[in-house]
Amino acid sequence: MVHVIQAVRTRRRSRPAIRAVLAVGLAALMASSVAACSGTSDTTGTSANAGATGSSAPGKVGGSLTVWVDAVRLPAAQAYAKAHPNVHLKIVTYDGDGNGATTLQAKIQLWNRTGNGWPDVIFSEQVNDPVWMAQKPFDFAAPVTGLIPASLLSQWPAPSTAQCTINGTQYCVQDNLAPVVLWVNKKLMDQFGYQVPTTWQQWAAIGQKVATEHPGYIIGTSGDSFSHWIYLWGNQCPLEQLQGSQLLINTADAHCTEMASLLDPLIKDGSLPPLSVFTPDFAKKYGGADDKVLMMPGPGWYGHDLFLATLHIPAGQMTTAMPLQWENETPITTGQVGGGPWIIARHSKNLATAADFVTWATTVFNPTGANARPGLPAYGPVAAQWLAGQATNPYYASDPTPALKAASSLIWKGWNIVTYPDQPVWSNTVVTGLVAGKSLSSLLPAFGSALGQAAQAAGYQVTK
Amino acid sequence: MSLPALTSRQAEAAHPRGLRAARMRARRVPRGLPFIVPYLPFLIAFGIAPMLYALDLAFTNANGGVTGFRNFTRTFTDYRFVPAFNHILLYTGVWLGTLIVFVVGLALLLHGRANRTSSAFRFLFYMPGALAGAASVLVWLFMLDPAVSPGSFLLRHVLGAQLFVQSIAPGNLPFVFAMIAFWTGAGGWIVVMYGALNTIPHELEEAARIDGAGPFTIALRLKLPLIRKWVAYMAILSFATGTQLFIEPQLVNEASLGMVPDTWSSNQLAYQLAFRYGDFNGAAAIAADLLVIGLLAAVLIVTRTGLFGRED
Numbered sequence: 001m002v003h004v005i006q007a008v009r010t011r012r013r014s015r016p017a018i019r020a021v022l023a024v025g026l027a028a029l030m031a032s033s034v035a036a037c038s039g040t041s042d043t044t045g046t047s048a049n050a051g052a053t054g055s056s057a058p059g060k061v062g063g064s065l066t067v068w069v070d071a072v073r074l075p076a077a078q079a080y081a082k083a084h085p086n087v088h089l090k091i092v093t094y095d096g097d098g099n100g101a102t103t104l105q106a107k108i109q110l111w112n113r114t115g116n117g118w119p120d121v122i123f124s125e126q127v128n129d130p131v132w133m134a135q136k137p138f139d140f141a142a143p144v145t146g147l148i149p150a151s152l153l154s155q156w157p158a159p160s161t162a163q164c165t166i167n168g169t170q171y172c173v174q175d176n177l178a179p180v181v182l183w184v185n186k187k188l189m190d191q192f193g194y195q196v197p198t199t200w201q202q203w204a205a206i207g208q209k210v211a212t213e214h215p216g217y218i219i220g221t222s223g224d225s226f227s228h229w230i231y232l233w234g235n236q237c238p239l240e241q242l243q244g245s246q247l248l249i250n251t252a253d254a255h256c257t258e259m260a261s262l263l264d265p266l267i268k269d270g271s272l273p274p275l276s277v278f279t280p281d282f283a284k285k286y287g288g289a290d291d292k293v294l295m296m297p298g299p300g301w302y303g304h305d306l307f308l309a310t311l312h313i314p315a316g317q318m319t320t321a322m323p324l325q326w327e328n329e330t331p332i333t334t335g336q337v338g339g340g341p342w343i344i345a346r347h348s349k350n351l352a353t354a355a356d357f358v359t360w361a362t363t364v365f366n367p368t369g370a371n372a373r374p375g376l377p378a379y380g381p382v383a384a385q386w387l388a389g390q391a392t393n394p395y396y397a398s399d400p401t402p403a404l405k406a407a408s409s410l411i412w413k414g415w416n417i418v419t420y421p422d423q424p425v426w427s428n429t430v431v432t433g434l435v436a437g438k439s440l441s442s443l444l445p446a447f448g449s450a451l452g453q454a455a456q457a458a459g460y461q462v463t464k
Numbered sequence: 465m466s467l468p469a470l471t472s473r474q475a476e477a478a479h480p481r482g483l484r485a486a487r488m489r490a491r492r493v494p495r496g497l498p499f500i501v502p503y504l505p506f507l508i509a510f511g512i513a514p515m516l517y518a519l520d521l522a523f524t525n526a527n528g529g530v531t532g533f534r535n536f537t538r539t540f541t542d543y544r545f546v547p548a549f550n551h552i553l554l555y556t557g558v559w560l561g562t563l564i565v566f567v568v569g570l571a572l573l574l575h576g577r578a579n580r581t582s583s584a585f586r587f588l589f590y591m592p593g594a595l596a597g598a599a600s601v602l603v604w605l606f607m608l609d610p611a612v613s614p615g616s617f618l619l620r621h622v623l624g625a626q627l628f629v630q631s632i633a634p635g636n637l638p639f640v641f642a643m644i645a646f647w648t649g650a651g652g653w654i655v656v657m658y659g660a661l662n663t664i665p666h667e668l669e670e671a672a673r674i675d676g677a678g679p680f681t682i683a684l685r686l687k688l689p690l691i692r693k694w695v696a697y698m699a700i701l702s703f704a705t706g707t708q709l710f711i712e713p714q715l716v717n718e719a720s721l722g723m724v725p726d727t728w729s730s731n732q733l734a735y736q737l738a739f740r741y742g743d744f745n746g747a748a749a750i751a752a753d754l755l756v757i758g759l760l761a762a763v764l765i766v767t768r769t770g771l772f773g774r775e776d
Contacts, residue, residue: 099721106739137742223629225721276721281611281627424722432723435629453543
């Protein structure tokens with residue numbers, strides 16, 4: 001079918017068609033050059049039981065294996081290639097399906113249609129990808145039970161396993177846990193004489209205060225494709241709640257509107273700008289040696305990936321605090337940004353090696369120091385080692401691990417994982433409006449109906 | 465313009481000259497055949513056959529059962545269909561308008577210049593188009609970012625954008641894409657138009673000048689009518705290219721982390737239907753819609769400009 005669309009276009013538009021082919025070729029070239037570079041890294045997995053793992057899948061570990069990973073997971077794949085010279089590993093890096101991209105849907109449709117080309121293992125940044133991968137028409141994911149020993153699988157925390165379980169079968173293992181905590185710049189807080197907040201109200205009050213006392217400093221952002229996971233998921237706003245066969249999307253719920261009303265003055269006074277933290281504009285305005293990030297509610301991996309690697313905030317400033325509480329409501333709940341899964345292809349001709357790769361990447365790969373994994377590993381024993389390493393990491397102003405550990409069990413369970421990505425809906429209905437100066441409260445109804453349309457297009461029955 | 469065409473055709477039918485022309489055309493067909501034979505297999509394999517396959521898909525369902533127009537009504541009621549076609553028509557209108565005015569205008573200007581200046585400018589105009597499509601869009605992503613753009617002055621004062629996200633605000637997009645497409649495509653067309661202008665016999669220009677026509681009159685009343693068919697040709701090809709916009713919004717979608725919807729254009733919607741929802745029949749229906757729109761525009765332009773008329 002791709003030929004059809006292409007060819008119909010070719011007839012009328014020959015140059016762009018050639019361009020498209022060139023672009024695809026170029027991408028393939030880049031991918032293969034990345035593959036060629038694999039194994040040259042000096043990143044190594046350090047673990048007592050390195051090499052001792054094995055999958056319970058029948059067959060011998062070896063032969064060739066194709067894995068698709070994002071840039072962050074590339075070191076893990078390269079380290080596997082180094083530790084397993086008998087496996088001919090072909091690594092393809094791609095966008096990781098981040099921010100709700102649909103790269104994998106398109107690719108899997110194509111592979112399914114041509115009947116070959118599937119990689120053996122895929123890492124996705126998109127926690128909802130396994131849901132559609134496990135179902136028709138994609139039918140891509142292989143159940144992991146039987147491939148990875150049950151004794152290992154049981155060491156993933158129950159909520160993580162739940163996110164990988166579709167219709168009662170587990171189809172993936174999560175690489176990391178990504179609960180939202182409150183990141184705090186201890187140096188700036190001390191300098192300005194502010195107390196670390198424990199409630200959203202205290203946090204917002206500081207935002208209003210800093211906007212008048214020290215304009216230009218921020219207490220978070222509202223312009224990321226996943227900002228609704230931080231503020232709305234965390235505050236129990238029912239935007240993705242499966243109730244039997246119905247999907248509840250209710251932006252009029254008090255949990256949604258109260259949060260929007262809390263955020264609106266902050267967006268307006270500039271302490272919660274509608275900018276993505278991964279844009280050059282953001283890094284220029286708020287990053288660097290004299291950074292302007294006072295606080296930031298965000299996932300655990302922000303510490304390494306955002307503050308250190310992207311914004312280059314100096315060591316000794318950032319640390320974590322407990323997820324924020326709404327007034328005195330209990331229990332405290334929080335959102336989640338990430339928790340990317342590893343998925344094994346049911347088409348793999350080398351299931352034993354594929355399972356071994358996934359097992360190794362999640363339960364063995366755990367380098368220390370500067371090469372440490374950016375996020376809290378999902379697999380329990382590795383998580384314990386990782387936390388011990390981070391507790392003394394000199395980058396942080398104080399031990400960030402107590403909040404990370406506590407937050408991982410506070411993720412609100414009323415937000416279900418659905419087949420469609422919701423980030424683009426947030427980006428193109430809400431963030432564009434915020435950039436244009438509209439209030440979040442005024443955009444919520446449009447956000448709800450756009451989510452409803454996306455859900456219905458994906459085959460859900462929606463209730464409001 | 466249609467009236468004279470009609471009268472001349474009627475006159476042709478009444479006049480023996482018409483008969484002679486028809487006889488001559490009949491004689492030419494076998495002589496022309498060898499010239500198009502090498503192209504025919506490719507046209508059939510990569511043009512006509514896939515088109516027929518798309519039409520077949522558009523009128524059937526996933527199991528091959530005939531569904532009539534159900535794929536068309538189904539995709540038409542999709543909540544993304546009307547916005548996508550609105551975007552595309554606005555974009556094509558803006559782009560086609562600027563393309564015709566500026567390409568013809570610049571070509572006429574160049575044609576009046578001394579040879580060396582003109583070739584230097586032709587090269588200059590062609591340069592932006594020498595970048596392959598996807599690469600030029602990537603360049604434009606930088607051009608649209610006020611923080612790094614050499615044209616940040618324009619972005620700040622014309623678009624009122626201080627940040628990249630403001631440059632690509634929904635209301636700006638048709639104009640932004642039209643600008644990208646203009647600069648990547650116009651250079652090639654300027655060269656084509658310049659070539660067309662070169663076919664005008666020098667004597668005609670000289671005769672006009674002796675009659676007292678200035679450079680403006682010559683450009684507008686002599687040169688422009690004589691390259692009318694090339695302009696029509698450009699309009700037909702560009703209309704189809706415009707309605708099938710894909711790579712620009714697709715890359716901006718990825719660069720903006722989803723702030724521009726991935727179904728901004730109709731071609732993207734077809735792509736999403738096919739590869740995200742596995743709905744190849746719906747995608748084929750949208751492709752057929754685009755084919756019909758392109759054909760209609762082509763028929764309109766051909767009949768209105770007498771593109772295939774032979775009288776001049």
